[in-house]
Each structure stands twice: as C-alpha cells, then as structure tokens.
Amino acid sequence: MALLYMTFFASRSAAQKMVVTAPSPLTCGNPSDAVPLYWSTIPSVDVFYTTAITDITSVIRSDGYDFGGITCLVFTTQELSTVPLFHVYNGNDIDNFYTTSTTERDLALESGYTASPIAAYIYPSQICGSIPLYCIYTSIDTAHIYTTNVTERDAILALGGWTDEGITGYVLDYQSTCA
Numbered sequence: 724m725a726l727l728y729m730t731f732f733a734s735r736s737a738a739q740k741m742v743v744t745a746p747s748p749l750t751c752g753n754p755s756d757a758v759p760l761y762w763s764t765i766p767s768v769d770v771f772y773t774t775a776i777t778d779i780t781s782v783i784r785s786d787g788y789d790f791g792g793i794t795c796l797v798f799t800t801q802e803l804s805t806v807p808l809f810h811v812y813n814g815n816d817i818d819n820f821y822t823t824s825t826t827e828r829d830l831a832l833e834s835g836y837t838a839s840p841i842a843a844y845i846y847p848s849q850i851c852g853s854i855p856l857y858c859i860y861t862s863i864d865t866a867h868i869y870t871t872n873v874t875e876r877d878a879i880l881a882l883g884g885w886t887d888e889g890i891t892g893y894v895l896d897y898q899s900t901c902a
C-alpha cells in the first residue's frame with residue numbers, strides 16, 4: 724500500500740513538473756511585431772538587406788542600388804527566443820554580410836569588414852512557425868544572397884560560381900503570416 728502510494732505520488736509530481744516546464748506560446752515572441760526585411764541590389768555586385776526603409780531609400784538615391792522587395796519578416800528588438808543577426812560591411816569589395824555567429828562576424832571583422840548596427844533579431848532554430856533563411860556566396864563578386872526560396876537558391880547555385888552557405892537562421896514568411 725505504501726509502495727503504491729509512493730509510485731502514484733512520484734508519477735503525479737513528474738506530471739505536474741512537465742506541465743510547469745512545457746513551452747508556452749509566449750516563448751515565440753509576438754509575430755505581429757515582425758517587420759519586413761527589405762532587399763536592394765546592385766546586380767553582380769551586392770545585395771543589401773535592412774528593416775529600415777530610410778536606409779533602402781538612401782542606397783537607392785546615393786549608391787545606385789535597385790529596390791528588390793521583401794525577403795521575409797524579422798524582429799527589430801530582441802523578442803523571446805531570438806538572437807541578433809549581425810551585419811558587417813566590406814567597402815573594398817562592396818559586400819554586405821549577415822550572420823548570427825559571433826565567430827563568423829569576428830573573422831569578417833579581422834579580414835577587412837567593418838561593423839554595422841545589428842540588422843535584425845531572428846530565431847536560431849526552426850520554432851514558432853519560422854522558415855529557414857538560406858545564404859549563398861560567390862567569391863567572384865564577393866556577394867552574399869539571403870533567401871527563403873529554395874527554388875531561387877538552387878537556380879542561382881546552378882549558375883556556377885556560388886557556394887551554399889547553409890542556413891543563417893529562421894525567419895517568418897511574409898507571404899503566409901497574417902499579423
């Protein structure tokens with residue numbers, strides 16, 4: 724009888740503990756805070772990504788970039804479970820590089836890139852209905868492209884001269900999110 728009671732008690736407290744530690748929707752941050760990550764480009768030179776429409780306007784007016792569109796949705800402040808998307812710039816090769824890795828950022832800083840403000844906050848793993856943000860790179864033009872579109876990524880990789888840099892992080896899809 725005592726053993727039976729102990730077993731019941733142990734499983735009951737384990738179940739209670741699970742309820743307490745189960746992830747709550749709040750750990751996702753608030754999807755309605757997510758904003759467009761815009762892109763603009765000088766073809767065969769560079770692609771620039773930013774949430775600041777004033778920065779897009781500035782590079783179009785002053786630096787010869789063309790407006791591209793919206794890549795995805797991201798956060799501009801650190802919401803729960805998100806990490807910084809660091810941004811560094813190389814003015815010699817004209818390359819905007821974005822990474823969540825402090826190691827990659829620091830390697831770029833050591834090889835001629837300069838630090839820009841944090842570009843956005845994104846998820847480090849596929850949670851909260853997020854989708855992968857893929858990165859491809861070409862050393863021919865020293866350019867990074869970021870896209871959520873696998874078809875587009877594979878089409879550019881098939882052109883040759885580009886390498887698959889994997890997944891930068893996880894973002895929200897602007898085409899399926901109804902905020």
Ligand SMILES: *[C@@H]1O[C@H](CO)[C@@H](O)[C@H](O)[C@H]1NC(C)=O
Pocket residue numbers: 872873874875878
């Ligand atoms: C993905 O990219 C392909 C190739 O560029 C394009 O045809 C397609 O419309 C894109 N899909 C979306 C959902 O934007």
